[in-house]
Amino acid sequence: MTTRLMAEGLFEGADPLRLVGARCSGCHTVVFPRQDSCPRCAVGAMSAHVLPVRGLVWSWTLQAFPPKPPYRPPSGGFQPYHVGYVDLGEVLVEARLEVPRRQMRIGLPVRLTTMPAYHDEDGTEVLTFAFRPDPEEDR
Amino acid sequence: MTRARSDEVYVVGCGMHPFGRDETVTGMAMAERAVREALADAGVGWEDIGYAAGGSDVSGKPDTLVGRLGLTGVPFVNVQNGCATGASTVLAVANALRAGEASLGLAVGFDKHERGAFTVSAARYGLGDWYAESGMMLTTQFFALKTRRYLHEHGVSERALAMVAARAFRNGAQHPMAWRRKPLTEQEILDSAEVSPPLTQYMFCSPGQGAAALVLALGDRAFDLCERPVRLASLALRTRRFGSFEVFSPWLPPGPHRSPSVDAAEAVFRRAGLRPADVRVAQLQDTDSGSELIHLAETGLCGHGEQEELLAAGDTDATGRIPVNTDGGCLAGGEPVGASGLRQFHEVVRQLQGRAPGVQVPGAPQVGFTHVYGAPGISACAVLTV
Ligand SMILES: [Zn+2]
Numbered sequence: 001m002t003t004r005l006m007a008e009g010l011f012e013g014a015d016p017l018r019l020v021g022a023r024c025s026g027c028h029t030v031v032f033p034r035q036d037s038c039p040r041c042a043v044g045a046m047s048a049h050v051l052p053v054r055g056l057v058w059s060w061t062l063q064a065f066p067p068k069p070p071y072r073p074p075s076g077g078f079q080p081y082h083v084g085y086v087d088l089g090e091v092l093v094e095a096r097l098e099v100p101r102r103q104m105r106i107g108l109p110v111r112l113t114t115m116p117a118y119h120d121e122d123g124t125e126v127l128t129f130a131f132r133p134d135p136e137e138d139r
Numbered sequence: 140m141t142r143a144r145s146d147e148v149y150v151v152g153c154g155m156h157p158f159g160r161d162e163t164v165t166g167m168a169m170a171e172r173a174v175r176e177a178l179a180d181a182g183v184g185w186e187d188i189g190y191a192a193g194g195s196d197v198s199g200k201p202d203t204l205v206g207r208l209g210l211t212g213v214p215f216v217n218v219q220n221g222c223a224t225g226a227s228t229v230l231a232v233a234n235a236l237r238a239g240e241a242s243l244g245l246a247v248g249f250d251k252h253e254r255g256a257f258t259v260s261a262a263r264y265g266l267g268d269w270y271a272e273s274g275m276m277l278t279t280q281f282f283a284l285k286t287r288r289y290l291h292e293h294g295v296s297e298r299a300l301a302m303v304a305a306r307a308f309r310n311g312a313q314h315p316m317a318w319r320r321k322p323l324t325e326q327e328i329l330d331s332a333e334v335s336p337p338l339t340q341y342m343f344c345s346p347g348q349g350a351a352a353l354v355l356a357l358g359d360r361a362f363d364l365c366e367r368p369v370r371l372a373s374l375a376l377r378t379r380r381f382g383s384f385e386v387f388s389p390w391l392p393p394g395p396h397r398s399p400s401v402d403a404a405e406a407v408f409r410r411a412g413l414r415p416a417d418v419r420v421a422q423l424q425d426t427d428s429g430s431e432l433i434h435l436a437e438t439g440l441c442g443h444g445e446q447e448e449l450l451a452a453g454d455t456d457a458t459g460r461i462p463v464n465t466d467g468g469c470l471a472g473g474e475p476v477g478a479s480g481l482r483q484f485h486e487v488v489r490q491l492q493g494r495a496p497g498v499q500v501p502g503a504p505q506v507g508f509t510h511v512y513g514a515p516g517i518s519a520c521a522v523l524t525v
Contacts, residue, residue, distance in 0.1 A: 006269045006272070006273060007267055007268075007269040009267075010269065021390070029381075029392065030390075030392075031390055032389055032390040033267065033389060033390075039381060040381045040392075058288065059284045059285070059287045059288040059291070060284070060287060061280055061283035061284050061287060061335040061336055061337075061338075062333065062335060062336050063274055063277065063280060063335065064332070064333045064334055064335060064336075065334065067274050067276075067277055070260075070261065070268060070271040070272055070276075071271060071272060071273075071274045071276075072272045072273075081274065083274070083275055083280055083284070084284065085284060085288075085391060087393070089393070090393070091390050091391070091392065091393065092390060092391040092392070092393060093389070093390050094275055094388065094389050094390065094391075095275075096273065096274070096275070106287070106288070106291050117272065117273050117274075118272070128269065128273040
């Protein structure tokens with residue numbers, strides 16, 4: 001089965017895959033995804049900035065009901081899923097969380113991964129980014 | 140800021156179409172009824188109105204109401220400003236009156252939404268399709284994520300969320316124009332379907348329908364028309380500044396996260412020369428229980444983390460120290476976006492005049508407060524006095 005990433009501009013590298021945002025040369029604000037102007041100061045120039053792969057769950061919730069389109073369910077149909085913000089230090093990133101409910105808590109160490117989001121009509125599996133419990137951190 | 144009475148703007152009449160769901164009536168028809176009620180309440184005719192502003196998110200161009208009310212040539216401004224639509228119509232009319240455009244003006248807001256969650260478009264918010272396609276573009280998630288973090292940071296329990304909703308439905312049950320008229324216990328609210336934890340089904344309001352209108356008058360004209368005019372002491376509209384935690388944010392800065400509600404509330408109290416502790420009846424945006432909980436502190440009505448104690452003591456009940464959402468708020472009324480802000484004014488005005496349609500705050504309250512908050516990071520607050 002062939003796979004592709006959901007949106008090319010969000011990522012850098014393949015193994016390991018990294019998220020890429022942008023950082024302001026003026027005020028050092030880090031944003032995700034990339035944008036061409038700084039939301040904080042009027043003077044800085046934005047350049048690509050690779051984000052850390054490890055972070056801590058900052059907040060979380062469960063999507064209990066199937067969202068309306070343009071949400072695209074996985075080929076097996078909608079299953080409730082977790083979303084949250086992950087604190088990467090310089091920025092908080094919103095992401096799907098592949099964390100079981102019993103393990104879920106604010107402060108849980110997590111690391112970047114990918115997960116199947118849906119399939120294209122030709123059968124290509126489309127991957128999006130997510131965070132899962134970090135085995136090296138969680139003792 | 141002290142103004143001469145001749146420069147003060149007062150509410151001299153208000154009208155409202157019941158909130159809820161009624162397939163037989165259009166948004167525009169509801170607006171017409173609210174306007175006619177407000178005019179009758181003020182004892183004036185449509186031809187007396189010298190300036191008008193109207194707002195609706197999805198139910199048509201407000202200025203076409205002149206076709207129903209009378210083609211008098213009145214200047215009529217259309218407003219589409221999300222949750223701040225109602226407050227923006229009041230601001231437009233009040234400023235026009237103070238600028239000498241007219242001595243009598245009208246503000247109206249209405250909407251009729253489809254059932255279920257609001258439909259969103261990633262492009263409209265400047266976001267890539269991936270954000271919605273991967274299932275992260277839902278307002279319910281945002282409210283849940285913000286609430287979860289707030290409870291964690293300030294040591295508030297999930298039961299406080301149920302207390303907020305229980306009080307809303309208790310008040311709504313007594314209000315003839317509310318949608319949800321059935322009281323629910325805290326346990327029933329906690330046990331209702333999980334939508335996005337910590338928020339359950341009955342902790343969220345639904346998109347609904349409704350309309351509300353106000354007649355505003357300048358200076359002495361107000362006292363000629365109305366026995367007990369309600370003074371618009373101050374009104375402030377603010378957009379977000381860097382670092383606020385808003386809906387549809389793929390990223391946030393590490394913090395602190397300062398909301399536009401804080402800026403708008405500080406501005407209205409400063410301009411009115413009053414403190415949050417002076418407020419005796421308040422309306423807070425309660426799209427969900429968590430939002431009201433957060434807004435209680437962001438507007439200064441209590442300290443961060445004090446909410447649970449306040450709620451448990453009954454301080455936010457109509458008979459309490461700081462009654463909140465005495466008409467049941469959005470939780471009991473639903474949220475027709477264009478009408479919601481003017482519903483708040485309607486309730487506070489009627490409370491200050493001692494003629495609340497539902498439960499009346501005892502002891503002749505003299506200072507009222509309204510607060511709205513919405514996407515993409517806007518807030519409007521007002522202080523009203525008698
Ligand atoms: Zn900058």
